[in-house]
Amino acid sequence: MTPLAAFLIVAALVFAIGFAISLTRRNAILVLIGIELMLNAANLNLIAFWRFGPYPEALTGMMFAIFSIAVAAAEAAVGLGLVIAYHRQSKTTDLDAMTRMKG
């Protein structure tokens, strides 16, 4: 069986890549993608800890991950809605150009 640390390292890598995407890419949608990756990495951690934890029967980690998936869906819907609304206003998805706080 693969050890816990391997899963955690993969999760850390995905998290770091997601973070790098949010920090370096200029497109707002890609930044959202980065955030999704970070959330996913967290989910992997949750499930890995659940599996390797002392009481997997308690389902806690898995429940966390399932709720987190549900919340991520909501987050994606709202986030992308915002990007589309912003794009309709100012015709750009470039975060560096998004310099107006109010619509």
Place this chain on the structure above:
Amino acid sequence: MIFGLSIIFILTSILTVAGALAAALLKNLVHCALSLTVTFAGLALLYLQLDAQFAGFSQILVYIGAVAILVVFAILLTRGSGIPEYRNFSTSWFAGLAIAAGIFALLAWAVLKSLPTSVASAAPQVTVQQIGLALMSSYVLPLEIVAVLLTVALIGAVIVAMPESRDPKSNSTQGGAE
């Protein structure tokens, strides 16, 4: 088995990380979104290896079936298909990369130092029924809250993305909003 890792695990993690990297580096936004789905699928496979069937299938259903499609739709709706007209990376990409690398280094250091060898107990027999019962008993409050959240998010996203009405009547009542 290589370094105590199963070959399936190595393949799926390479797939996952490669997808994420591609999403980070590719120029074309749709390609980024598509490689993102590879990552999502890879993560689902990792969940399956961790005996979390339900979470894995939910992951595919939600992320590939909904989130990825949503992302793709958003890209097309914002005229982003193809390569954006501005440069892909922000001017201080270097700093961002450094921070991300730092975070990875920190996490990896902590993980490797603290958990060198921990071995899983026998696979827990988790049926969907148990998950359902847990959702309806111990986790009923979070479930309700998530339900409300999803409803609110759905309505909110629709309202946010909806074009503002050009109805002259509604303009007069909120005339002072600007």
Place this chain on the structure above:
Amino acid sequence: MMTTSASLIATWLVQQTPPQFASSGIVNALWLIPAIPMVAAGLIALLKQPSKKAAAALAIGGLACSLLFAIVAFIHVLAAWGSSAPTREVVNFTWIDLGATHLQLGWMLDPLAAIMLVMVTFVGLLIFIYSTGYMAHDENFTRFFCFLSLFAGGMLGVLIANSLLLLFMCWEIVGLTSYLLIGFWYHKPSAAAAAKKAFLTTRVGDIFFLLGIVWLFANTGTLLFYNNGAGAMEPTALATLLSQPAAWGLTAATAIGLLIFAGAAGKSGQLPLHVWLPDAMEGPTPVSALIHAATMVAAGVYLVARVYPLMSAGSVAGGSTISLTVVAWIGALTALFGALVAVAQNDIKRILAYSTISQLGYMMVGLAVGGVAVGIFHLITHAFFKALLFLGAGSVIHGCDEEQDIRRMGRLWKAMPITFATYAVGMLALSGFPIVFSGFWSKDAIIGAAHNWPVSKGPFVLLLIGALLTAFYMTRQVFYVFFGTWRGDIHAHAHESPRVMTVPLAILAVFAIGLGVLGTPAWPWFTSFIESKSLTLDWQGFSEPGLISLMSFAILLVAVGLGTGWWLYSVKPIRNAEQEDVLEAATPTVFGWLARRLYFDELYEATVLRWYAALAWFSDWLDRRVWGGIVAIVSNSFRGLGSVNKSVDSQWIDGVFDKGCDELVTSGGVLAWLQAGRAPGYLRLMGIGVLVLAGLALALGAATGQVRL
């Protein structure tokens, strides 16, 4: 399955620690007093826009219920006072269990809370009734009553809170609703700006307040005021606080007291943070009355009264503490400042606003030098006559077709007799006209206490000058508004306001006169009630040494003020609106300063905002040069060297002033650029923060053995 979830929720609820209930019913039900208006606000929010009657009925009905409860609570305290039962009862319960410690909330009934509850609900109710007339034609009537009701609920929550945390929450509700109400006519840019200003200025105070709360919790582990000996305002906790040193030789008690006072100063418009209060006049007049008379500004004074044990902790007999000294001086300066500025204003509501600032200063001094009862007595009397004045001013404005400039009024006593009569009562009460009017007794108590204050005579002198000026500017206003000739639009016909507006005025006028009876030196009912002491009618109270002479002197000052006003503004009546003010003609410079409010706004613009711009410039510099990458640094440092040379040259040649102006423009631009909400920059900073904090946590944790690596 439904039953399972329901029973689970029930179990969850039962697991929460039940409140430690008090013995008497009204104390247990005290939470209803703020809850009813809040629920009413929630219901009104659900109403449709045109249902004005339902909204008004809900709001007024809700507050009337609260008034009923408040009266019952008041009678309960009165009864306890008579029978020497404990007059302070608390109900506490655990809100959040933090494991090792827990956050408790609770409410309390004591004489101070009881009398404030009655005052706030009563005055609030009158203002609500008045608003139905004043706002009758506003299309957002229901929204107005929703905010008003929520405001009242928040304020009542502040009053009954037995926990600094609960108080802070309600305090923030009050802050939010005052923002909403001041900016009620948000389509006026000035109103929107005023609302923002009020919100941000009070927020400055609130930050300090919150710091104080956190500090207090860190040191005592409780935020309850009273909890059977374990509360923060009780001797054990106070002793702990006194024994702990803070910076600059202050004890923790002093430091926390000063921090909390900063919050109170923000809400009550004390000197450095008063700037929002006059601008808040942009709201509808009933709002001004509610904010300036009964509630929001009183909240600050009430807060100081609540934490008075903390403020006065450690004082030697007859002496004062550092925090009280600060309060006294700031209060006295504010009192004088407000009175001075009020002299030169022409907006009827602005005069009252500055007068409020001034009177709040009196209250603060009263608290600091004379104890809780003195300050709160003035708070109560002031609430009545200032509400009366504001509502009267509203009536005047309403009658003159939304005219607020007193130079465009005149001779209104004939057109608006009831308004005039009640306004005159309010004006005399505010001026401190002797014997009959409540303002005389409450203000005189403060001046007397200031006279006996051992630390310094400074506040006393400032207050005396303030009293003189108060009488003067109120006379000026009344003569401008009600006498002389009509100077407004010739075609306009001033008219008396509807009954729904005048009746509250009359009721308030009665109280503005009558309340003085409660606080005469011979029968100090108020002081005794607040301090739960026995009370007797004793005419010897007047024969205290120096009391009569001091009173006479104060009366003399008031007379001088009234007389000067009469002489300046009535003997030579003002003929037209463009005519220069008499004082302006005499000393244009001083008058100009006063009219410009002693340049406080400009001062802030020049200091705080400039500093902010400098900070912005610095952040910008960091962002561009440090995070911008090493390459940029290297190249820019070489280029920068050259440009420094060049700019030094051109600065000396072109002159420093030109350069300064340019700098101002660029820094403004930079400020705008920095505030533009560029998410990646924020995200980057956040990332650095995460990195640093997580690294620190891990490294320190590993070093101390808390994290096993």
Place this chain on the structure above:
Amino acid sequence: MKISSAFWTNLDQVFVLLQHWIEGFFPQWLQPAIGTVLAVVAIVAAFPGIFALTTVLERKGLGRIQNRLGPNRVGPLGILQPIADGIKSLTKEDIVPLTADAAVHFLAPVVLVIAVFLGFAVLPVGRNMVLVNLDAGLLFFFAIGASTELSIFMAGWSSRNKYSLLGAMRAVAQMISYEVPLLLSSVVAVMITGSLSTVKIVEAQSGFTGILPHWYVFTPWGFAGFVLFVIAALAETNRSPFDLPEGESELVAGYFTEYSGFKFALFFLGEYLAMFSIAGFAITLFLGGWGAPLSILGFIPSWAWFFAKLLAGILFFIWLRGTLPRLRQDQLMNFAWKFMLPMSLLNLLVAGAWRFLGDGWSRWVVCSAVLLVAYVLLGRVLMHHQHLGARSYRYAE
């Protein structure tokens, strides 16, 4: 009788026995893998075979409906037509548009076919005949089904053709919209069974009252669920009358306009396989899976029943295609969100009520009445407000 019973049992399990027999030739540790491979091979062989059969059936059936003959040149009565078609598509030139995104263009049909094949993994085609008996089988099916949307988008987007893109967007919007009622209408079966496992759902329907089976479709909620499921399935597989994404007359075949040769054949295969799998799930969820329709017919092998039902379903789909006109886009969306969604939500409640109303006849009356009243009211309101009628060009500004 005894002998014949054993014979029928063996016939019922003939494929399982065959699998075990072949496994016997291999060492112990290899047997599970070999078993899986065999089952996969069987699936990969059987369903494309049905696909071949279906193409000719469809063409001939449509021909009859349209009063013409259909293919009748290759082989007797034209039944060898699919072979000719296959050879043709294999030998045709594979055209990739110059501006197309070649990689994505290639991947799209591959992803589609793989995803669709995966769906068969949890489909029980007979007693003991399921590739993997997953505890969350139904969830797996929906998860896989959801990922087919992506391949359609890939096809449409990578072709760099406005018809393709338009068709893909229509298809994705339609599939997402109808996935909701599809999922919700299948949840009733899960609720009553108490399991997401397809095998358990079929087993729960395997009893008989008298000679009538306990199929879910014979209950009020099951009937409503079945109807909703079939409608949603039609939309999900882009079959007529919901074939807007490929509407030949307006979009020139939609998202696979730019496909030719073998890739086109793959798309074609994927489409039909998706139809089979979703029909198979309709059978599994509501029509008793491999169960016999009458208790006296129980001796016929289970897999025969399954494939008979599947064939009936396919014929039904062909019949619909031949008779119903195509919908308009706004009608399609309105129908999904304003009719299908409320009805399937209500159906959930009805199924819950059914569960708790006990065994008496009252639940039949209550459940049927609720569904019928809701159907009539909803339909009337929607027709009255013309939500299913009037045109509005909101997205065509």
